[in-house]
Amino acid sequence: MRIMPTPCESPAPVLLRRASGIATLDAALGGGLAYGRLHEIYADDPAEAGAATGFALALATAMGDGARAALWLRARQAVRQGGICRADGWADLGGAPGGGLIGVVPDAIALLRAAADALRCGALGAVIVESWGKMRELDLTASRRLALAAEKSGVPLFVLRIAAEPVPSAAQTRWQVAAAPSAPLPARAPGWPTFDITLLRQRAGPCGLDWRVEWNRDRHIFQEAPLSGAVVPPVADRPLAQPGPGAGHPRDRHAA
Amino acid sequence: MRSQDPALGIRGTDTPPDAPLVLVAKVKGAMVLGAVDADARALGLVPGLTLADARARIPDLIVAEMDAGADRHWLQRLARHCAGWTPLVTTVPPDGITLDIAGADHLFGGEAGLLTEAEETFAGLGMAVRLACAATAEAAQALARHAPLPIAPLSSADEREAIRALPVAVLGLEDEAEIALRRAGLKTIGDVAVRPAAAIAARFGMAAVTALRRLTGEEQAPIAPLVEPEPLHFERRFAEPVGHQAAVAGCFLDLLRMAAEALEARGLGGRRFVLTLFRSDGARHRLAIETGLPTRDPAPVMRLFDERIAALADPLDPGFGYDRITLFLPVTEPLAAAQPQLDGATQDSEALAELIDRLSTRLGPENLCRLAPRDSHIPEQAQLALPAIDARAPIRWPTPPPGQPPQRPLFLFDPPQPVEVIAEVPDGPPHRFRWRRKLHEVRLFEGPERIAAEWWRRKGGEAPGQGGLTRDYYRIEDARGRRYWLFRHGLYEEKADPRWYIHGLFA
Numbered sequence: 049m050r051i052m053p054t055p056c057e058s059p060a061p062v063l064l065r066r067a068s069g070i071a072t073l074d075a076a077l078g079g080g081l082a083y084g085r086l087h088e089i090y091a092d093d094p095a096e097a098g099a100a101t102g103f104a105l106a107l108a109t110a111m112g113d114g115a116r117a118a119l120w121l122r123a124r125q126a127v128r129q130g131g132i133c134r135a136d137g138w139a140d141l142g143g144a145p146g147g148g149l150i151g152v153v154p155d156a157i158a159l160l161r162a163a164a165d166a167l168r169c170g171a172l173g174a175v176i177v178e179s180w181g182k183m184r185e186l187d188l189t190a191s192r193r194l195a196l197a198a199e200k201s202g203v204p205l206f207v208l209r210i211a212a213e214p215v216p217s218a219a220q221t222r223w224q225v226a227a228a229p230s231a232p233l234p235a236r237a238p239g240w241p242t243f244d245i246t247l248l249r250q251r252a253g254p255c256g257l258d259w260r261v262e263w264n265r266d267r268h269i270f271q272e273a274p275l276s277g278a279v280v281p282p283v284a285d286r287p288l289a290q291p292g293p294g295a296g297h298p299r300d301r302h303a304a
Numbered sequence: 305m306r307s308q309d310p311a312l313g314i315r316g317t318d319t320p321p322d323a324p325l326v327l328v329a330k331v332k333g334a335m336v337l338g339a340v341d342a343d344a345r346a347l348g349l350v351p352g353l354t355l356a357d358a359r360a361r362i363p364d365l366i367v368a369e370m371d372a373g374a375d376r377h378w379l380q381r382l383a384r385h386c387a388g389w390t391p392l393v394t395t396v397p398p399d400g401i402t403l404d405i406a407g408a409d410h411l412f413g414g415e416a417g418l419l420t421e422a423e424e425t426f427a428g429l430g431m432a433v434r435l436a437c438a439a440t441a442e443a444a445q446a447l448a449r450h451a452p453l454p455i456a457p458l459s460s461a462d463e464r465e466a467i468r469a470l471p472v473a474v475l476g477l478e479d480e481a482e483i484a485l486r487r488a489g490l491k492t493i494g495d496v497a498v499r500p501a502a503a504i505a506a507r508f509g510m511a512a513v514t515a516l517r518r519l520t521g522e523e524q525a526p527i528a529p530l531v532e533p534e535p536l537h538f539e540r541r542f543a544e545p546v547g548h549q550a551a552v553a554g555c556f557l558d559l560l561r562m563a564a565e566a567l568e569a570r571g572l573g574g575r576r577f578v579l580t581l582f583r584s585d586g587a588r589h590r591l592a593i594e595t596g597l598p599t600r601d602p603a604p605v606m607r608l609f610d611e612r613i614a615a616l617a618d619p620l621d622p623g624f625g626y627d628r629i630t631l632f633l634p635v636t637e638p639l640a641a642a643q644p645q646l647d648g649a650t651q652d653s654e655a656l657a658e659l660i661d662r663l664s665t666r667l668g669p670e671n672l673c674r675l676a677p678r679d680s681h682i683p684e685q686a687q688l689a690l691p692a693i694d695a696r697a698p699i700r701w702p703t704p705p706p707g708q709p710p711q712r713p714l715f716l717f718d719p720p721q722p723v724e725v726i727a728e729v730p731d732g733p734p735h736r737f738r739w740r741r742k743l744h745e746v747r748l749f750e751g752p753e754r755i756a757a758e759w760w761r762r763k764g765g766e767a768p769g770q771g772g773l774t775r776d777y778y779r780i781e782d783a784r785g786r787r788y789w790l791f792r793h794g795l796y797e798e799k800a801d802p803r804w805y806i807h808g809l810f811a
Contacts, residue, residue, distance in 0.1 A: 095742075095786060098714055102811020105714070117656065117698065131715035131808065135675035135687050139701045140710035141811055147698035150689070151663055151672045162663055169659040171652040229747065229785040233709065237750035238781035240709050241811040263811070266706040 064202070066111045069269030070261060076247065076254050077221065081111060084202040085220035086195040090248070092224070094180070094211045097130050099227035102141060103243050104176055104208045106263045106270070109143045111204050112173025117147040119166050120176045124154050129180055130210070141241065142265035156185040163194055163205065170201035178208045191217035214248060222249040228260050231273065240264065242273050324362060328355050329370040338370040342432075375399075382431075383530055389418060392529040400448070402441045402527055439521040443467055446474035446519060467519055468494030475515045481508050493519060533570070536633040538562045545584040545625025552581070552626065556609070559631040560602035573598025573639030577605055581620070582628040589620055593665055596693045597657045598637040604658050611665045657696070664693045674699055681755050683807065684718060711753075711779070713789045713808030720805035723790065727804075730796035733778055737790065739806055744782040751778035752792075773798055779810070787811070 065080035074080050081087065087107070091100035108118050120133070135145035153159045159177060166175045175198075179186065186207070195218040198205045207219070214222060224246040230239040239262075246258040260273040324344035328335045335355035344365070349358050359365055375398060383395045389412065392404035405418060412418040419435050426433040436447035439460075447463075450470050470493045472485045485508070490496045496504065497520055505513045517523040538559045546552060556579065567574060575598050581589040593608040613620060664672050673689035676699045680686050690699075704711070727734040733749045757772025759765035765772065773794035780788045787810035794802035 098786065098809035098811055102714055105811070116652075131717045134683075134712060134714060134716050134808070135677070135701055136712040137710060137714035137716075137808070137810070140704050140712055141714065144698070144701070145675055146701045147674075149660070149672060149674060149692050151667060153667060153671070158667070162667070165662060166659060169655050171656040171659070227785040227787070229783070230709075230781060230787075232748050233750075235750075236748050238709065238748045238779055238787055238810075241787070242785060243811075244785075265704075265710070 067269075068110065068261075069264075069267075070259065070272055072257075073259055073261070073270070076257055077250070078253055081107065081204070082220055083111065083204050084199050086191060086198055086205045086207065086218060088207045088209065088214075088217060088219040088222045090212060090214055090222065090224050091208075091210045091226070092213070093226075094129065096226050097180075097210045099241075099243055100208060100210060100225045101130075101133075101178065102241050102263070103223070103225045103245065104178075104206045105138060105141050105143055106241070106265075108174035108176055108204075108206060109141065109265075110268050110270075114144055114147075116171065116173030117149055118143070118174045118176065119149045119151065119172050120178065121151045121153055121159055121162050121166070122178045123156065123159055123180060123183075124152055126178045126180045126210070127152055130178075140265065141263065142268055156183040160185060160190050160194070164197050167194065167197035167201055167203055167205060170203060172203050174204050174206065176206045176208060178210070179212070180210045182212050183209075186215070186217075188216050188218065191219065195219070219249070220251050221247060224248050228273065230262070323364055323366050324349070325366045325368065326355075326358060327368050327370040329372075372398075380530070382429075384532070385425075386422075387530075389422070392527060394527045394529055396445055400445055402445060404441070404527055404529070438463055438467070440518050440524055441527050442474075442515065442518040442525075443521065446470050450474060464520075467521075468492060468497065470519070472496060474519065475512055477508060477512055477515075481512070484508075536563060536566055536574070536636065537630065538566075538632075539628060539630035541628045542626070545627045547622035547625035552622070552629065553606075555629050556631070557602060557606065559629065560605055563631055563633060564600045564602055567600045567633075567636065567639070568641075570636075571638060571640065572636040573600050574605075574633040574636050575599075576633065576635035577609075578632045578634060579609065580630045580632070581622075581626045582630075583622065584624045584627045587623065593661075594635075594669075594693060595657075595661045596664075596696055597654070598639040600639060604661070608661055608665050611662060615666055660692045664691065669693050675701075677701060680758070682758060683712070683755070684716060710810055713810045716808040717806065720791070720807045723804050723806050725790070725792075725804040727792075731776075734780065734790060734804065737780075737804065737806075739788075744784075744786075744788075746780050747783050748781040749778050752776035753778075755791075769798070773802070777807070 064083040065078070066083065067074050067080040068077075089100055089104050089107075091097060112118055122130075122133070133150060135148075138145040138148065151162060153162055156179065159179060163175060163177050166172060186209070191207070194205055194207075207217075214224075226244045228242040228244040230242040233239050242260065242262045244258065244260050247255050249255050261270040262273040264271055324347055325341045326337050326344050326349060327339040329338040330336075337349060337351050337353045337355060337358055339351055340349045344358075344362070347362055349362070355367065379395050379397065379399065379401070383393045383401050386393045386401055386403055390403050390405050390408040394402050396402055405415070409415050409418050412421055415437050419437065422435060423433060434448045436444050436451065438444035438447055443463075447466060447470070450473075451466050472482060472490060472493065472495075474493065475482075475496075477485070485491075485496065490499070493516070496516060501513050501516075504516070514523065518525060540555050540559060546555070559579075563574065563577075574595075576592065576594045578590065578592045581591075583589070591609060591612050593605070593612050595604070595608065599605065660672065669691040670689075672692045674692050674695045676688045676690050676695065678686055678688050721739070723737045723739045725734040725737040731752070733751060734746055736746060737744055754774060754776055756774045759771030762770065762772060764770050775791040775793055776795070777789060777791045780790055782788070788806055789808040789810065790804060790806050792802050792804050793799075796802065
């Protein structure tokens with residue numbers, strides 16, 4: 049017999065999630081991207097740096113609200129190889145560059161320390177850490193420390209690794225991003241930013257799925273990329289044209 | 305009690321000596337004379353006249369803007385200079401200084417000696433001065449402004465005579481009251497003084513009676529002297545040199561607490577803290593940190609100093625020990641006692657400010673920035689990176705119009721990277737280009753967006769052909785889906801064989 053009543057278990061804290069706008073993507077993520085967790089974004093080719101950074105900024109914009117600043121930490125190598133980041137380009141993606149802070153750090157250790165301090169602050173909307181090349185210091189232990197700090201403060205952390213191979217880490221989700229052809233606007237102009245994203249790994253959830261998404265900067269959501277107006281690509285073992293009476297020559301194959 | 309009063313006159317040094325100089329200020333939309341010099345006054349100009357009238361009378365007039373702030377500042381400096389004669393000095397704006405020389409005049413040879421010395425000093429500064437001595441501060445000011453100029457101090461009988469001869473304007477009443485006094489036939493202080501005080505109080509109020517009594521010496525009011533705030537300097541000296549890390553840290557914490565008390569007493573917060581460690585062999589180590597917001601709390605300042613020490617190239621070597629440690633606060637700002645808000649918004653902004661301070665101290669202030677727009681069409685000059693420790697508030701960037709895909713790239717190369725392009729001549733878009741040894745097919749393009757060089761910034765830029773090359777920018781998407789920003793440097797009319805460059809990458 050117990051005299052003291054058993055303390056009732058406090059309910060598990062509800063994990064805040066942000067829906068991306070695409071039903072299948074949200075279903076795979078269990079409702080949306082989680083706040084207070086580490087999300088990794090990889091781009092294996094340096095030429096995809098623009099797409100990967102654009103995706104990371106789009107996620108940060110979707111998850112942050114306008115009132116809180118975003119902190120973007122770049123390794124010095126990133127500035128040298130990737131170029132200077134532009135606030136008008138960031139605003140064109142829907143972000144609020146005026147409240148954003150851009151930090152340039154000399155090396156990987158400083159990058160991790162700055163990220164940890166920023167996560168502990170708790171007054172930021174999102175923290176983006178950008179690094180180029182293989183960084184040995186960003187290993188499992190470091191990422192676990194960052195993940196703990198993010199959990200405590202509830203600030204989402206996006207680790208953007210360009211020209212790097214995926215390594216084991218304590219990330220909630222791991223993405224591989226590449227640029228995709230966009231739906232052209234009238235007069236053959238390039239359209240909205242479109243990405244080919246692959247969910248490489250998710251903690252306690254399905255992975256290995258991919259999507260082609262388009263970022264709508266006005267509504268701050270992702271959309272399924274509409275099929276481009278190109279022709280259905282030809283199948284290898286069937287002729288395009290059906291043979292008919294007075295069969296004509298097969299039509300030219302369209303380039304895919 | 306004796307007092308003095310100089311009047312101010314400001315003149316530029318590069319004006320010809322015979323042209324009259326006036327200072328003008330804008331009053332209700334019209335330019336009105338605020339001050340005139342002796343030549344202008346001799347020609348009949350008085351303050352209060354409009355500039356148009358003055359110019360009509362005297363065409364060759366030298367006009368300068370009146371700067372009230374600079375005048376005030378100068379007056380304060382003169383007052384501080386006068387503190388060499390007596391510590392009780394106060395300013396009577398716009399152009400008066402009052403000194404209380406009750407116990408100090410014997411050091412300079414009595415009142416006469418002090419007046420002569422004052423006149424010489426001000427003449428040396430190039431200032432025209434009217435001096436007067438009286439029993440009360442108000443009487444001295446009044447005599448200096450209105451009485452004809454005797455420099456020698458007056459005996460008390462002469463002084464009373466002089467005060468009684470002053471016009472009623474020195475009472476400082478409103479215009480209607482003054483006109484009423486004059487209409488009643490009371491033109492000088494002497495006339496008013498013989499009337500019963502009750503009658504004056506009933507008609508013009510107690511203020512008139514108090515002013516009268518202060519002028520005639522029946523009532524005395526002390527002046528409020530200017531007080532220089534003490535500099536915020538705290539130090540600790542040790543009988544034996546101290547080298548142990550914990551002891552130095554403890555001493556520093558004590559100094560910060562003393563500073564916090566002093567700051568709280570004055571209602572200030574420190575923004576810049578300088579710690580100097582004096583080693584026993586004479587070497588000095590100086591550490592300085594800066595915060596974005598004024599602060600009194602010792603804990604964040606200690607953390608910032610830890611960052612600063614960790615970021616030093618050579619570690620701090622105490623040698624045989626430090627025998628003196630000082631803390632100086634050169635920059636302070638007003639800081640009211642904060643009231644904690646219930647919604648935690650102030651906590652957020654404080655936490656963010658502390659993070660900015662810490663990262664700026666660790667990385668250097670120029671490595672943590674906010675981006676601000678700059679008014680320029682040239683893309684590489686369209687933004688400024690301001691250190692976040694200086695730019696405290698978020699900066700407004702214009703929102704792009706809805707429904708339009710990104711027009712500006714996310715990354716910009718500095719300098720733009722050359723590419724080889726196949727395009728139609730003269731104005732056609734690129735069909736194919738080679739960048740970093742890879743060939744890209746252009747699938748979609750938008751352009752050209754023509755950005756001309758800023759010809760007004762070049763010497764001789766207004767001549768045709770000298771303004772600089774125009775750029776034609778194209779938003780390109782290649783077959784793989786990557787989006788670039790290319791430009792052709794120079795039109796075919798401007799340059800024989802213009803080169804193409806890639807300037808940036810889109811998402």
